[in-house]
Amino acid sequence: MLDTTALRKNLKIIIxxxxxxxxxxQFVKPGKGQAFTRTRLKNLVxxxxxxxxxxxxxxxxxxxxxxECSMVFxxxxxxxxxxxxxxxxxxxxLNADQVGEALNFMTENMNVxxxxxxxxPIAITLPNFVELAIIDTEPAVRGDTVSGATKPAxxxxxxxxxxxxxxxxxxxxVVDTRTGEYVERVKK
Amino acid sequence: MNPAVAxxxxxxxxxxxxxxxxxxxxxxxxxxxxxxxxxxxxxPVLVHCPGLDRHIEAIAAGDRMFLATSPELHMKRLVxxxxxxxxxITPAFRADELGPHHRAEFLMLxxxxxxxxxxxxxxxxxxxxxxxxxxxxxxxxxxxxPFQRLSVDKLYxxxxxxxPSVYWDEERYFQDWVDIIEPYLQSIPAVIVYDFPAELxxxxxxxxxxxxxxxxxxxxxxxLEICNAYSELTDPYEHHRRFELSARHRASMGRPSYKKxxxxxxxxxxxxxxxxxxxxGIDRLIMALTGAGHIKDVSLFPEDAG
Numbered sequence: 085m086l087d088t089t090a091l092r093k094n095l096k097i098i099i100x101x102x103x104x105x106x107x108x109x110q111f112v113k114p115g116k117g118q119a120f121t122r123t124r125l126k127n128l129v130x131x132x133x134x135x136x137x138x139x140x141x142x143x144x145x146x147x148x149x150x151x152e153c154s155m156v157f158x159x160x161x162x163x164x165x166x167x168x169x170x171x172x173x174x175x176x177x178l179n180a181d182q183v184g185e186a187l188n189f190m191t192e193n194m195n196v197x198x199x200x201x202x203x204x205p206i207a208i209t210l211p212n213f214v215e216l217a218i219i220d221t222e223p224a225v226r227g228d229t230v231s232g233a234t235k236p237a238x239x240x241x242x243x244x245x246x247x248x249x250x251x252x253x254x255x256x257x258v259v260d261t262r263t264g265e266y267v268e269r270v271k272k
Numbered sequence: 273m274n275p276a277v278a279x280x281x282x283x284x285x286x287x288x289x290x291x292x293x294x295x296x297x298x299x300x301x302x303x304x305x306x307x308x309x310x311x312x313x314x315x316p317v318l319v320h321c322p323g324l325d326r327h328i329e330a331i332a333a334g335d336r337m338f339l340a341t342s343p344e345l346h347m348k349r350l351v352x353x354x355x356x357x358x359x360x361i362t363p364a365f366r367a368d369e370l371g372p373h374h375r376a377e378f379l380m381l382x383x384x385x386x387x388x389x390x391x392x393x394x395x396x397x398x399x400x401x402x403x404x405x406x407x408x409x410x411x412x413x414x415x416x417x418p419f420q421r422l423s424v425d426k427l428y429x430x431x432x433x434x435x436p437s438v439y440w441d442e443e444r445y446f447q448d449w450v451d452i453i454e455p456y457l458q459s460i461p462a463v464i465v466y467d468f469p470a471e472l473x474x475x476x477x478x479x480x481x482x483x484x485x486x487x488x489x490x491x492x493x494x495x496l497e498i499c500n501a502y503s504e505l506t507d508p509y510e511h512h513r514r515f516e517l518s519a520r521h522r523a524s525m526g527r528p529s530y531k532k533x534x535x536x537x538x539x540x541x542x543x544x545x546x547x548x549x550x551x552x553g554i555d556r557l558i559m560a561l562t563g564a565g566h567i568k569d570v571s572l573f574p575e576d577a578g
Contacts, residue, residue, distance in 0.1 A: 111370060111371025113327070113371075114449045115500045117445075117446045
């Protein structure tokens with residue numbers, strides 16, 4: 085049985101026989117009071133979310149036994165996302181809700197991990213770092229040397245990230261899929 | 273990487289800007305207290321007795337000492353020696369506290385003023401926040417944004433439907449605090465929450481009107497807890513009783529026991545002047561006034577996990 089010390093984002097646990105993923109968790113401690121962890125959980129089968137506040141040290145559930153399988157994202161059609169196992173050529177389908185936040189950073193032919201619970205695909209995990217193209221950002225201004233300044237840039241997936249001023253349209257950048265933040269420019 | 277290139281990175285620029293911002297806040301805080309006749313003091317970080325708080329865990333430093341969880345007891349010794357107005361800015365350390373509003377090491381502003389109670393301390397706290405905001409913020413806290421005042425009973429009665437001072441239930445109190453009260457406070461720009469249940473008195477004086485509540489308050493800016501203040505307990509017998517109660521409570525929860533601070537108690541027995549004290553998290557204040565969402569956003573060393 086896991087307790088609150090194991091809580092972190094993306095932890096998969098079994099609560100009352102259902103697999104849940106921790107979407108968000110936050111340490112809170114009112115002044116002179118005991119500590120809690122405020123969590124948002126998503127049911128990996130139904131997609132339903134619930135908020136739960138655990139007292140520090142409280143039991144939260146069993147670690148979920150999830151099988152991971154390396155697959156390639158093939159295409160999306162009508163809100164259904166198709167992935168293929170590159171060795172067996174077996175294909176599986178997930179809906180947008182199951183793909184979740186990964187939608188912000190996933191492009192066709194990307195290698196991902198598909199999670200299976202009791203043989204059913206329930207979620208995917210992206211690599212920590214992915215390369216994505218910039219499709220829309222303000223052009224860099226020559227001579228603008230304010231260090232640390234950033235500007236918004238739209239990725240080919242439609243998601244917007246903040247990038248340094250020297251990044252231009254058409255360039256590729258590395259994004260950290262866990263934080264959604266810019267990491268570096270891809271060297272040409 | 274070439275040092276000249278490293279210094280132009282987005283992160284380096286952000287940290288340099290943060291050095292300026294933090295310097296402005298610290299300067300404004302020190303100016304405020306010196307203008308009011310306060311003396312800056314420095315108390316030990318390495319201590320034998322880290323304080324007996326039911327829910328605060330100290331970090332051990334070697335076999336017999338701890339990193340200070342707060343400068344409270346040492347500063348009160350100076351008050352016992354006759355210091356009338358003292359303040360300090362010091363790191364404080366608490367084990368197992370890590371989150372968007374918590375770090376194991378954080379910067380604390382603590383001050384004590386003899387001859388006043390918590391009501392006067394509320395006004396001084398408001399004056400400090402307004403002074404610091406006017407000196408540091410591009411958009412200072414508007415003079416017409418009132419610092420609301422809400423008693424704990426009123427807060428719970430209106431949002432959770434019960435009065436903690438009438439019927440005490442610690443479990444329910446903190447669960448409701450986390451689930452109901454804190455989200456509610458997030459909708460108020462500035463509010464002083466006062467008159468806590470006697471069970472949460474820590475080292476504050478009980479109200480002369482009823483022993484069900486204590487003279488303690490906390491300030492919240494947009495729901496973020498900024499400081500914790502009391503009319504200080506001065507009665508030596510009550511000090512002994514509170515320390516013993518805390519020690520028993522800690523033992524019942526299986527928490528490590530810390531020694532009673534006998535040096536502090538000796539000075540209190542010789543006579544502690546009436547005073548009010550306040551402990552304020554400087555990182556949290558900067559977060560609230562700059563709109564930062566995570567304590568790392570105002571840290572010069574965000575990568576350091578502590």
